[in-house]
Amino acid sequence: MADSQRTSEPVNVVHQDEIWKAHVKAEKDSAKAWPKKWGFLTEAYKEYERESKKLKEMVRVKLPHQVPARPPTPPEKCIHVSPSPPVPQTTQGFIGWRSGRSHLQLEKHSTVHHGRCSFLKELGWPLDACS
Incomplete structure (x- = not known):
């Protein structure tokens, strides 16, 4: 990223080529030395x-x-799945048009029940026991 910001300075192509050659040489040397060091893994x-x-x-x-x-x-x-009722004319009526009908049986087992009881009532404590 720093190199892309310094566009005004001249680039030494020969120097970059020498760096590239050094990288390639290091790769080749590593490939030759690998079997001696890590050949037991094969x-x-x-x-x-x-x-x-x-x-x-x-x-x-x-x-x-x-x-x-x-x-x-x-x-x-x-x-x-029972047949669907007719499609509503408006987009507001389209929201929940199948799920609102109980005879279509969209719930697999039964209706969804949310907890409406209090923890204090389950324990038989008075409601003002916790403040």
Whole structure:
């Protein structure tokens, strides 16, 4: 970001090229040195792959090859939706036009009940027990 603000100063292209060459050389040297320092990880990974294949084969032998799948249940058996009333003429009437009708059974189990009782009443305490 600081480089983009300093547009008035000349850019030394040769110097930037030398920096780029140094980065590329460092990458190549790191790639050559990696097997000496970290090559043991590749052997550990190959051993892990072999063990994984053995375990997968053992599981395949234990499990039956053909497990019969249950056919999917059609949604018509579980979901029953009554036909909608006519679409309202105004946008204000469109808000909640299906949910306001109890015979359409939009609630899956029953109507929603919010708690209307007091904690103090549940305990049998007088209402002025807590101030």
